[in-house]
Amino acid sequence: MDFTDVSLTALRVFRTVAEQGTFTAAAAWLGYTQSAVSRQIAAIERVAGAELLERRRDGVRLTPAGRVVMRHATVVLDEIDATARELSGLPEQAGTVRLGWFPSAGAVLVPNALAALRRTDPALCVVSREGSTPALVRALRAGSLDLALLASAPPFRPPDAESPPLVLAALTERALCLAVPATHPLARGDFVDVADLRGQRWIAGSSSAGDRMLGVWPGLDERPEIAHTARDWLAKLHLVAAGCGLTTVPASLAPAAPPGVRILPVRGGPQEQRRLLLARLPHPPTEPVTRVATALRTAALDTDTPAWRLPSS
Known part of the structure; x- marks a missing residue:
């Protein structure tokens, strides 16, 4: 096999498919047609002489050969990106850490941690991106992220069933809260009773599979x-x-709540706990990765103040 025939575009497409989990999602992410993505994957598999992605009903997963190619592809693509930065005149970094985070972590935790790192480690470069927890797990497995902040809900199962298991550290575990308009009758107290959630109007997540009811209080005994x-x-x-x-x-x-919003705990019924996890692959972390992980832990502790003790808007 001669990998000199593989283009950088094919490597980027391959990495994106592995991270996004489906050809369709990768095509949307890259702005390509699905057929263009399929052609790039077919080309790289032809050169490899092996199937690199296992096609399943729920998406794709790297095969053993695919993991080998992904490991080397990530090195190549990272070197190309580093070369581009150097040629553009950016100062050389003492180390680069690739961090992924689920959406709400980007509101307070990630900015606070990065601000602290700019003070303590100004030469350290953190390259970060937002993603869903499943997409971030795939990116960790693909080797294109060093660390990922993940969200976890009961029963707190591992984020995937792949081997070896990811190294997981729980940064916080807190009860889910409710965002209520400041003018709403439910905003008058210091908490909301779960029984008062019947008949309310909800702002939910998108209708895609897996997050259809995101934003609605779990376990309501009615169709919201x-x-x-x-x-x-x-x-x-x-x-x-x-x-x-x-x-x-x-x-x-x-x-981070805007004016006109109260964030309140909900009383009654089972407690809806949520964990914030810091995940990485099970190999010894580099010193820059360790410093970023420490900053994230510190920021998580600093922001771990019960929401109902904060002043309302």
């Missing part, structure tokens, strides 16, 4: 009325501020 759907957490909170409905939020979002 979904007034609005939005994927972005900030859009949801501004819809709450406009009086359009209620939505669920992790307690860590309380400091």
Whole structure:
């Protein structure tokens, strides 16, 4: 086999398919047609002389040969990106850490950790990106992320069943909260009773599989009325501020809530706990990765203030 015939485009497409989990999602991410993605994957598999992606009903997964190719492809692509940065005149970095985070972690935790790192490790470069927890896990497995902040809900199963297991550290575990318009009757107290959630209008996540009811209080004994759907957490909170409905939020979002929103705990019924996990592959971390992980742990502790103790807007 002669990998000199493999283009950088094919390597990037291959990495994106592995991270996104499906050809369709990779095509949307890259702005390609699905047939163009399929052609690139076929080309790289032809050169490899082996199937690199296992096609399954729920998406694709790297084969053993695919993991070998992905490991080397990541090195090549990272070197190309580093070369581009150097040629553009950017100062050489003391180390680069690739961090992934689920959407709400980008509101408070990630900015706070990066601000601290700029003070303590100004030469350290952190390259970060947002993604869903499944996509971030795939990116860790593909070797294109060093660390990932993941969200976990009961029963707190491992984020995937692949081997070897990811190294997981729980940074926080807090109860899920409710975002309520400041003018809403439920905003008058210091908490919301779960029984009062019946008949409310909700602002939920997108209708894609896996997050259809995201934003609705779990376990409601009725079919909820979904007034609005939005994927972005900030859009949801501004819809709450406009009086359009209620939505669920992790307690860590309380400091970022816009005026006109109260973040309150819910009493009664089972507690809806949420964990913030820091994940990496099970090999010894580099010193830069360790420093970033420490900054994230510190930021998580600093922001771990119960939402209902914060001043309301």
